[in-house]
Amino acid sequence: MKKVRLADVAKVAGVSMKTVSNVVHDYPHVTPEMRRKVQLAIDELGYKPNLTARRLATGRTGMIAFAIPEIDHPYFSELSRYIAEEASLRGYRVLVEQTLNSLSAEQAVLNDREAGLVDGVIFHPVRMQALDIAMLRRDVPLVLLGESTMPVTADHVMIDNVAAARDGVRHLLGQGRRRIAFLGLVAGDITGSTDQRLLGYQQGLVEANLPLDPQLVFSAPDFSPEAGAEAVRRALDSGIRFDGMICRDDRFATGALHALRGAGVNVPEDVAVIGWDDTELGRWATPRLTSISPDKRELAATALEMLGERIGGLQGIGRHRIASHSLSIRESAPAGASVLL
Amino acid sequence: MKKVRLADVAKVAGVSMKTVSNVVHDYPHVTPEMRRKVQLAIDELGYKPNLTARRLATGRTGMIAFAIPEIDHPYFSELSRYIAEEASLRGYRVLVEQTLNSLSAEQAVLNDREAGLVDGVIFHPVRMQALDIAMLRRDVPLVLLGESTMPVTADHVMIDNVAAARDGVRHLLGQGRRRIAFLGLVAGDITGSTDQRLLGYQQGLVEANLPLDPQLVFSAPDFSPEAGAEAVRRALDSGIRFDGMICRDDRFATGALHALRGAGVNVPEDVAVIGWDDTELGRWATPRLTSISPDKRELAATALEMLGERIGGLQGIGRHRIASHSLSIRESAPAGASVLL
DNA sequence: GATCCAACTTACAGCGCTGTAAACAAGCTG
DNA sequence: CAGCTTGTTTACAGCGCTGTAAGTTGGATC
Numbered sequence: 001m002k003k004v005r006l007a008d009v010a011k012v013a014g015v016s017m018k019t020v021s022n023v024v025h026d027y028p029h030v031t032p033e034m035r036r037k038v039q040l041a042i043d044e045l046g047y048k049p050n051l052t053a054r055r056l057a058t059g060r061t062g063m064i065a066f067a068i069p070e071i072d073h074p075y076f077s078e079l080s081r082y083i084a085e086e087a088s089l090r091g092y093r094v095l096v097e098q099t100l101n102s103l104s105a106e107q108a109v110l111n112d113r114e115a116g117l118v119d120g121v122i123f124h125p126v127r128m129q130a131l132d133i134a135m136l137r138r139d140v141p142l143v144l145l146g147e148s149t150m151p152v153t154a155d156h157v158m159i160d161n162v163a164a165a166r167d168g169v170r171h172l173l174g175q176g177r178r179r180i181a182f183l184g185l186v187a188g189d190i191t192g193s194t195d196q197r198l199l200g201y202q203q204g205l206v207e208a209n210l211p212l213d214p215q216l217v218f219s220a221p222d223f224s225p226e227a228g229a230e231a232v233r234r235a236l237d238s239g240i241r242f243d244g245m246i247c248r249d250d251r252f253a254t255g256a257l258h259a260l261r262g263a264g265v266n267v268p269e270d271v272a273v274i275g276w277d278d279t280e281l282g283r284w285a286t287p288r289l290t291s292i293s294p295d296k297r298e299l300a301a302t303a304l305e306m307l308g309e310r311i312g313g314l315q316g317i318g319r320h321r322i323a324s325h326s327l328s329i330r331e332s333a334p335a336g337a338s339v340l341l
Numbered sequence: 342m343k344k345v346r347l348a349d350v351a352k353v354a355g356v357s358m359k360t361v362s363n364v365v366h367d368y369p370h371v372t373p374e375m376r377r378k379v380q381l382a383i384d385e386l387g388y389k390p391n392l393t394a395r396r397l398a399t400g401r402t403g404m405i406a407f408a409i410p411e412i413d414h415p416y417f418s419e420l421s422r423y424i425a426e427e428a429s430l431r432g433y434r435v436l437v438e439q440t441l442n443s444l445s446a447e448q449a450v451l452n453d454r455e456a457g458l459v460d461g462v463i464f465h466p467v468r469m470q471a472l473d474i475a476m477l478r479r480d481v482p483l484v485l486l487g488e489s490t491m492p493v494t495a496d497h498v499m500i501d502n503v504a505a506a507r508d509g510v511r512h513l514l515g516q517g518r519r520r521i522a523f524l525g526l527v528a529g530d531i532t533g534s535t536d537q538r539l540l541g542y543q544q545g546l547v548e549a550n551l552p553l554d555p556q557l558v559f560s561a562p563d564f565s566p567e568a569g570a571e572a573v574r575r576a577l578d579s580g581i582r583f584d585g586m587i588c589r590d591d592r593f594a595t596g597a598l599h600a601l602r603g604a605g606v607n608v609p610e611d612v613a614v615i616g617w618d619d620t621e622l623g624r625w626a627t628p629r630l631t632s633i634s635p636d637k638r639e640l641a642a643t644a645l646e647m648l649g650e651r652i653g654g655l656q657g658i659g660r661h662r663i664a665s666h667s668l669s670i671r672e673s674a675p676a677g678a679s680v681l682l
Numbered sequence: 683g684a685t686c687c688a689a690c691t692t693a694c695a696g697c698g699c700t701g702t703a704a705a706c707a708a709g710c711t712g
Numbered sequence: 713c714a715g716c717t718t719g720t721t722t723a724c725a726g727c728g729c730t731g732t733a734a735g736t737t738g739g740a741t742c
Contacts, residue, residue: 003698005697005698005699006698006699006700007698007699015721015722016721016722016723017698017699017700017722017723017724018700018701018721018722018723018724019720019721019722021699021700022720022721025700029719029720029721030720030721031719031720031721034720034721048456048457048479049456049457049698049699050456050457050697050698050699051456051457051458051699052393052396052397052402052457052458052697052698052699053397053457053697053698053699053700053727054698054699054700055393055699055727056393056394056397056697056698056699056700056727056728056729057698057699057700057701057726057727058699058700058701058727059727061393063436070422071418071421071422071425072415072418072419072421072422072621074413074415074418074621077412077413077415077418077421078413080412080413080418080437081411081412081413081439084412084437084439085439088439093436093438093458094436094437095404095434095435095436095437096421096425096435096436096437097434098422098425098426098429112389113389113390114389114390114391114392114395115344115389115390115391115392116391116392116393116394116728117392117393117434138389225621225624225625254625255625257627258625258627261627280413280415280566280622281621281622281625283566284566284595284596284599284622284626285625285626285627286598286599286602286626286627288599344728346727346728346729347728347729347730348728348729356691356692357691357692357693358692358693358694358728358729358730359691359692359693359694359730359731360690360691360692362729362730363690363691366730370689370690370691371690371691372689372690372691375690375691390728390729391727391728391729392729393727393728393729394697394727394728394729394730395728395729395730396697396729397697397698397699397727397728397729397730398696398697398728398729398730398731399697399729399730399731400697457698
């Protein structure tokens with residue numbers, strides 16, 4: 001079975017190529033009779049338009065790239081789902097590009113040896129910084145995600161991390177917690193995520209006239225649950241006391257829950273724990289994890305919205321949008337006063 | 342900044358388009374001097390080849406589609422990661438297609454949606470059956486994943502689900518468990534996954550001369566952890582007794598762990614639990630979940646291997662490959678004799 | 683120095699589709 | 713019924729690249 005081309009259909013139907021094209025695209029000014037005749041030929045030959053050729057002719061690919069560190073990180077896989085859904089709603093297909101936390105892979109996303117592959121890019125960097133991004137960025141429409149410092153030239157969506165962290169702290173304070181820890185700093189992390197969350201955490205404490213105890217800020221060697229668990233274990237071993245904890249992400253929080261239980265510390269009775277990202281991992285942790293919940297669908301929708309406008313030709317300085325967040329309250333830091341009180 | 346074309350570079354370098362193309366492709370028979378001259382022009386103009394045009398000319402897209410039910414399902418997101426990595430190793434980019442368990446979306450995968458877009462498709466169906474697939478399938482290279490009955494015309498990779506389930510049962514038997522339950526059947530599930538796993542479970546019991554008690558096969562309304570928890574709760578409420586459980590996937594198992602703890606049943610002391618898929622969700626459940634572990638990397642590598650051969654022109658009947666599996670033993674069903682004994 | 687060969691380079695015809703401009707048809711108007 | 717419209721269809725030139733076949737060059741060979 002040879003490939004069927006537009007020209008073949010045209011010949012069989014006895015019309016011009018363009019008329020066939022018009023039928024394929026449901027162009028309104030085609031007489032019903034002509035449409036019928038062409039459709040018949042299409043069905044008979046089993047014609048399928050060749051998308052590559054269409055792209056070359058139109059210059060539009062109908063595809064966007066979604067570049068993230070790891071596709072199987074719970075936050076990114078959940079976000080991917082919304083990106084895929086929102087993209088599909090707008091007629092785009094999604095090419096997922098996994099950077100695996102490598103600088104060169106991130107650079108490749110922007111630099112891309114090849115052009116014309118996608119109409120636009122949604123990019124969550126973790127290694128590149130504002131300046132690198134600004135320098136390397138080509139004229140492909142671009143929307144950035146995440147909390148790195150971002151160049152003013154590109155659009156950007158994020159949640160208000162400082163406010164969200166503060167919300168988390170307030171929730172713990174409302175339960176009567178007074179020694180609240182933060183997990184975790186990671187050496188070499190140049191994204192602003194941790195910094196902003198830490199800042200919000202500190203603001204929350206300061207608001208309540210509580211001291212900032214550096215001992216209560218835990219570091220971890222990497223972003224795995226193991227690392228989070230290890231950090232908490234070390235803190236407990238050093239005799240550091242705390243009754244609340246806010247974690248940089250659900251993976252850390254999940255590890256923390258394991259470490260706490262391992263040490264005989266009860267959650268939430270002895271220590272209330274809040275995670276971040278509101279992922280399935282945390283929803284089914286034990287106890288179920290209270291977590292700061294970025295509105296992932298809104299994040300995805302906003303990114304696609306802005307990207308669509310850029311693809312449509314919108315020029316001008318980068319826009320900065322804040323998506324909403326909330327606190328998903330579950331067992332690890334329930335609502336109401338703590339049992340401690 | 343206008344788009345730079347091959348012809349522009351050729352003009353600046355004072356050579357033919359084809360020579361520029363040869364330089365871009367590192368074609369060996371180009372004199373160093375010529376190469377230098379051309380490279381200079383490329384750098385000066387900032388030329389990037391247009392992939393769409395290249396594709397139209399060569400007929401190869403360098404992309405494959407990976408069609409799965411849900412991108413944020415832990416098993417599929419982890420598998421996606423390996424698919425992305427293995428694809429990248431072989432010079433392919435991956436277009437992720439989310440079918441959201443919809444029949445029409447699955448049909449679209451095989452039907453026209455991908456015409457000329459991708460060189461091949463890796464597809465994990467959950468709604469389509471062998472016949473539908475055989476009927477709809479176009480001549481795009483195709484590799485199937487999963488346990489649905491598959492048409493003989495297409496390549497297929499899976500693990501030996503029956504053997505894997507048997508292995509799980511044997512593990513529980515080795516701990517002295519005798520009343521082993523299976524979670525869970527789902528109405529409307531037409532994939533063979535559950536059936537095969539159930540069969541292996543039954544074989545394992547029969548091997549040990551244990552009776553097959555239909556009460557010990559739990560049904561759930563859908564595939565969520567909630568549904569798994571609910572199924573277990575119902576069983577406990579009905580007074581059904583069991584000391585071991587093998588779950589159709591980690592989501593069910595995670596839900597089951599919650600239900601058991603909620604009922605005051607200790608895992609693994611009272612009931613040992615085995616999940617399936619060996620996902621991060623289970624690895625960080627409490628207790629950490631013992632899980633049947635399909636070798637996801639091997640699955641991905643094999644699928645890409647076979648797809649590559651098909652793209653290379655290999656004809657002939659569908660090949661059926663089995664990837665390996667193992668049991669990841671953790672706290673929920675540890676090794677060694679049970680504390681019950 | 684004529685001949686041949688290998689190594690390199692070029693010209694150009696597609697790949698399959700769409701946008702444009704021009705052609706044609708049919709219905710109205712005066 | 714010529715002259716306009718409006719509506720419908722057509723012809724064809726690209727989109728940017730690569731494969732092919734036909735050149736060109738420089739050196740080795742006799």
